[in-house]
Amino acid sequence: MGHDHHRHDHDKGFMANVHWLLKIHKFWQADTNRAIVDMVDPQPGENLLDIGAGMGPATVLAAARGASVVAVDPSGLMRSICGMRRLFQRARSRITVESGTAESLPVAGGSIDALWTVNSVHHWVDLDLAFAELARVLAPGGRLVLMDEDFTHPDHPRHETHHDHEDEMTAVHVEAIAEALCGLGLEATGQKTLAAGVPVKLVRATKSA
Numbered sequence: 001m002g003h004d005h006h007r008h009d010h011d012k013g014f015m016a017n018v019h020w021l022l023k024i025h026k027f028w029q030a031d032t033n034r035a036i037v038d039m040v041d042p043q044p045g046e047n048l049l050d051i052g053a054g055m056g057p058a059t060v061l062a063a064a065r066g067a068s069v070v071a072v073d074p075s076g077l078m079r080s081i082c083g084m085r086r087l088f089q090r091a092r093s094r095i096t097v098e099s100g101t102a103e104s105l106p107v108a109g110g111s112i113d114a115l116w117t118v119n120s121v122h123h124w125v126d127l128d129l130a131f132a133e134l135a136r137v138l139a140p141g142g143r144l145v146l147m148d149e150d151f152t153h154p155d156h157p158r159h160e161t162h163h164d165h166e167d168e169m170t171a172v173h174v175e176a177i178a179e180a181l182c183g184l185g186l187e188a189t190g191q192k193t194l195a196a197g198v199p200v201k202l203v204r205a206t207k208s209a
């Protein structure tokens with residue numbers, strides 16, 4: 001089944017692929033991905049989920065720490081790159097690359113010890129559906145971290161070139177997201193802070209055990 005109805009127009013088609021390929025050097029490895037893996041603190045044997053995993057920079061770091069990671073992305077191009085990258089990892093047997101979106105996650109309910117996403121929340125099309133999915137897939141006691149770089153912040157190094165990118169995407173309001181997750185029975189907080197030295201919008205939550 002395709003996931004195009006859960007993708008912005010901006011994210012579909014040939015030009016979207018060209019756009020991603022031109023940015024491969026930025027997405028291959030980013031300090032924000034290292035920062036989120038430190039926040040998630042993967043433990044050996046855990047089942048983890050990287051939503052909107054892209055080329056898998058956080059997936060490979062988390063798998064190297066001994067956890068099993070499902071990397072989910074609706075883009076076939078991203079999954080191909082992530083899948084190829086997987087082959088070069090010592091931890092490849094613990095990495096699975098799946099088609100899916102935040103709104104429709106390809107994992108069983110209650111099966112995930114921790115999930116995260118970097119720079120994908122503004123790509124999500126139906127936030128309420130996505131939040132219900134996050135709450136569904138987390139195991140009791142499971143944790144999540146959602147991080148989007150805050151290009152609207154004047155201190156962001158790419159503020160000048162990226163600040164109006166958000167106009168055509170989904171607005172990310174950390175307090176509203178935290179409130180929605182609390183409404184689904186999670187304990188959640190949202191804040192604007194720094195990660196790897198750049199301004200980010202950050203939501204952290206846990207599901208009660």
Ligand SMILES: C[S@@+](CC[C@H](N)C(=O)[O-])C[C@H]1O[C@@H](n2cnc3c(N)ncnc32)[C@H](O)[C@@H]1O
Pocket residue numbers: 006007008011027028030033051052053054055056057072073074075078100101102103117118119120123124125
């Ligand atoms: C800016 S990239 C970030 C990729 C990766 N997390 C990183 O930090 O390098 C955003 C990713 O979100 C994916 N995406 C688009 N719509 C999505 C949705 N509804 N649910 C989950 N991911 C989505 C895109 O295909 C893309 O790979």
